[in-house]
Amino acid sequence: MSQHVRAEIRGPLGIVTLDRPRALNSLDHPMIVALEDVLEEWADAPEVRAVVVRGEGRGLCAGGDVRALRLGPDDDAIAFWADEYRLNAFIAAYPKPYVAVMDGVTMGGGLGISAHGSVRIVTERTQAAMPEARIGFTPDVGMATLLAAAPGELGTHLALTSSTVTGADAVHLGWADHLVPSERLGERAETLIEALAARLAEPGVGEESALAAAHDVVRGLALEASDPRLVAPLAREREWIDEAYAGDDAQTILERLVELAAEGHEGARAAEEAMRSVCPFSVVVTLAALRRAAVMELVDVLAQDLRLGATLIGRHDMREGIRALLVDKDGAPQWRPSRIEDVEPAEVRAAFGED
Template sequence: MSQHVRAETRGPLGIITLDRPRALNSLDRDMVLAMEEALERWAEEPEVRAVVVRGEGRGLCAGGDVRALRDGPDEAAVAFWADEYRLNALIAGYPKPYVPLMDGITMGGGLGISAHGSVRVVTERTSVAMPETRIGFTPDVGMAALLARAPGELGTHLALTSSTATGADAVYLGWADHLVPSDRLGELVELLGARLGAPEVTEETALGTAHDAVRSLALPAPEAPLAAEREWVDEAYAGDDAQTILDRLVELAAEGHEGARAAEEAIRSVCPFSAVVTLESLRRAAVMDVVDVLAQDLRLGAALVARGDMREGIRALLVDKDGAPRWHPARIEDVDAREVEAAFGGD
């Protein structure tokens, strides 16, 4: 078990609390295994009718502990991802209502333990992102499946630029189900316990009961800021070629689209190889289920950690914080298509 994970039962609820607030509840291997153990145990206990997952501090979870991955051997990073992705698959197929409270920062691996759930809750403070291209990696934890299925090309935009989105955006994107005021989350947990503890609730009706309980405290989701960006985003990000996308963004920026200008600058700042791999990953994920996407994530993780860009990105962004990563290659137009295919396990 992990000192940073509290797993307790309260009536019909199993409650997991991530308690590593100074690191924004970033996941290490012990935390992943502790969550897995609790979820597997509660899946077999009939008195536990639903699981709630929450985080201490300013967010649910900022992702995996990439600083630790940078300091260890490649094999340790791949082993961590294998454990993490097994947890993500367990959540995606969990047999009981799984209710993540995505309050505050919920990014990277934090979305892996929440966006695959069945009763997903965001708040007005939620900030979601898959920012992996900024550190020489690619959106993992099965999120390529959800990015690929987001409205239009918004998932492609978010993945390539490593942009953040709001709680209302998360509902619009299909990553969350309900928006509840942050000051009512405690009340929500109590209400879930009361509703699911009623004797008439069965295994078959528990999911609907959980949704009804959350819905009774939820607000109508405000208009998603991303919805207003759909027209130019869909125009810019269509197709399978990253360089073509950049060229379209340049054209749109010249026409006065400030969003396109910011997107172009963001894509030019992220790891070029990661950007090209990410675009290909999303296109493949569009016809894959979450389990298959997680298997793809593991292959890509092993390939990318061996390249060196990831350690360089973590150094520049999180360790030295100089904001000047030295990517190889330095430009998207110089990325070798054969190396990209090899990262997916091709020849």
């Protein structure tokens, strides 16, 4: 067991706490292995009726600890992702209610261990994102499935700009099920845990009804559907986003954003600036990955993620992005190529194992 993963059984609940708060609970390789081990054990434990996953500090999890991948060999990165993606698939198919508390920062790999769960909770403090293109990578952990399935082109917008969204947005996007005010969850979600434990211990709540019971408990704490706090800010931007991000060509999307910005759309102006700042090769690869994911099963998307990861870790951009954004923090990565217009289609196809 990793020192940063705490596991306990409390009544009918198995509770996993990510305990690496100084790193926003970023997942290193031992944490991924520890998570899979404990979830496998509890999947077969009759006393565990449901699992709750939470994080210490300011969020559930800020993602994978990619800084550790920068200096190591490519094979270490690929092994890390292979284990992480197997964990993501296991969570998506978990045989018991998997309750993810996405309070605070929940990004990248943090969404991989939460957004594929069966009971997904966000709060007013949730900050959710798939910001991988900022470091020369691509949205992974199977999130291309959910990005592609988001209303209209909202998922495309988020993936290509590395934008962060609220808890209400996460519900609207299909990344979460319930928005619960943080004070109703209780400190470290203890109020929620007590309510879940009591309900699942009631006579008559069998294995088949445990998931419905878990949703009922969370629904009792969540905001009513009519509460204005459930209105997703991102939904108000959908009209221009759908217009801008249609199609399969990243350069055309960028040109549409320029046109909309010239017409006075401030959201489009910000999106244009964001899209120009992230890695050009990652933008083009990510767009292609999302379009493909729209007609793929999660397991196949995860296999695509691993193939893309093996390509991207071998390029200049990813290690340069990690250096500029996470290590030296100078904010000035030198991308190769430096413009979306200069990305070679043949290199993009090769990243997917084609040609």
